[in-house]
Amino acid sequence: MLPLIIFLLISPAICASNSVSPVGEALPRGAVLLIVDGLGSSYIYPEHTPYSIDGRVLDHAVLFNISDCARVLDIRASIPSTVPAHSTIFTGCSTADEIMVGMDNATIFDAARRSGYICIAIMQRGDFMSMLLKQDGVLYFENNSLSGDPTMGARAGLPEDVREIMEEWMHAYRFYSSSYPRYNRWGLDAATDVVRRLDRPFLLTVNIGGIDSAGHYRGFDEYIRAVRALDVGLGELVRACRERGVLLIVTADHGMSFTGSRGGHAGENYSNRLESLRIPLMAIGPGVDDVILGGKWSQADIAPTLLALLGIEDCLAISDGRSLPIRRTYSLRVELPRPGGVEVRRNGSVVAGDSGSTSYIFRGLERGVYDLYLAGGLRSIVICNDTTLDLRQTGSGVIPRWLLGALLILVINACGVFVIVRLLR
Template identity: 25%
Template sequence: MSNDRVVLIVVDALRFDTACTHMGYMQHLVERNVAARYEVRSEVPSLSRPLYETILTGTPPIVHGVTSNYTIRLSTQQSLFHLARSNGKKTAAAAYYWVSELYNRAPFNFAEDRLQMDKDQAIENGIFYFEDHYPDSHLFSEAAWLLQHKQPDFLYIHPMNVDNDGHLFTADSKEYRNRVLAVDNLLSLFIPQCLEQGYEVVVTADHGMTADGNHGGNTIEDRHVPMFIISDQVKPEIVEGAVSQLQVAPLICRLLAIEPSIEMVPLLLKGM
């Protein structure tokens, strides 16, 4: 039975094909009928800030208006953080500072905004980093602290090292593939903690990464990312065919047992 508490993990720049070949722990959960695996087609442009907003509001760039990484302003939409707070739920995030700029304050104040605890904001408790090479291991430690000490109903986690190595070495590199192995290992340590505390877990990505060491375009390498769901409400199976990234936000609303915003599309995921 659902406890209406969700951890959403967005691994920046995690390609679908590399997730399938190099995430042994996540595939283990699929094979043991614990997790479902979906192939998600991102919105375009397949850039980070626009797709953070898409994932967290369930709206495409043409609606939410964040069409570039240089669009620095607060969101104009009802995000998952806003919806959770309006339903009396606690929110938290361990994420890149652009997430704070979308939902708490823009521009990010580097002297004041790294730690945001017990705030009357969309993200009630936030730990935000601002270096792309900030270690994923540190981030998951901070997420574990939030889980234990703040006990949020909705926790958003956003590691960046896969994206950073993709830009430095390209997706067709041992460094990129080894970084995917590394984040899978971190997930193997963190996800059991979430399950023990009664959370449902969703692991996905904003966009992919190309052999040119970039993203933003319309190729499968740019756009196709994984989504693993661990929930009693979702049948544990491999779902064939790509689904829209716009399904992520209404999915999280369903798992949190809250009404989606009027801008979100209907939830049509197979296996629900």
């Protein structure tokens, strides 16, 4: 029996190599990045209680139509002001400004366009020239004012079907511009129509500005009324995205704080308050898990998260953000110091494996604990985000089976010698 045990320990595992990595969900057909200007998460998250600057508890709004989504509880704007915040959202850089947005390979738009996406935008607030120049087509308001009609800008190669949709909504604005909630509804309805009609990969950025204006000029009562009025139009957009397999990310540039009848976010009395700094981050779509994510996160994390959900492996030039762990599946990269096999197991079952190389990427891994069999050894790893296990400098980090077998033989021989010596005595 002893020789059989020794043989099993020193021999390599006898099993078929599986070179097929796990398959995750289909990638989104497109994406909508909805930036609700001035929407603080303090006013829509049940976990937060909003206070006025003089200490009064303020009302909540409930958005019934965005549920079963990923939600980040505490994500904050670095600077609660529109242009810096938009610059951060688009670049993933916490110190970005509008000049940095104009750099090559700096924005989500650069990364998306290189991956075959059309980039279009509908901006009631937060547009600036370097951002506009990154779009294939855009509707925007001169001087960031909600008064007047939107202006359309387009690159020469904008597809005709996209141009037609944008021209229709440029002319439709006059039927909506009667109140702050109606301003917002125009942007939401336009986004819903784009999602339903476009059959090409697209990244649509939408900024709706009625809530910010209501807070600044009409005070808290009009502000919270405009927030509550989001629900119906947002519900239509959510439904369209679900039906069409489109990613939807809902966030804000900053929140809003209130004192008396005035609202603000960037002034001395407002900028350091949680009501101004905390913004929502909600996501639905293919590959998104319906998790509630704790911890403290940055507005700079939005850009890498969006690209990761689209399956775009692109390093933004100035980003200091990280992808939020709100996806259903993640990838594991394994780098070995020499060619060898890798087998990935979960709960004792083989999930994937391959051999003959020094570099592997296993995709579609759900979050959890996995056992990796490397060069005959075992290593456990927790997957809760895209993970790299680089063993090129440190070695495999495990004890190979041949070494275990050799050590066992030495131990057995030593024990045998000890027993023989005792018997001879």
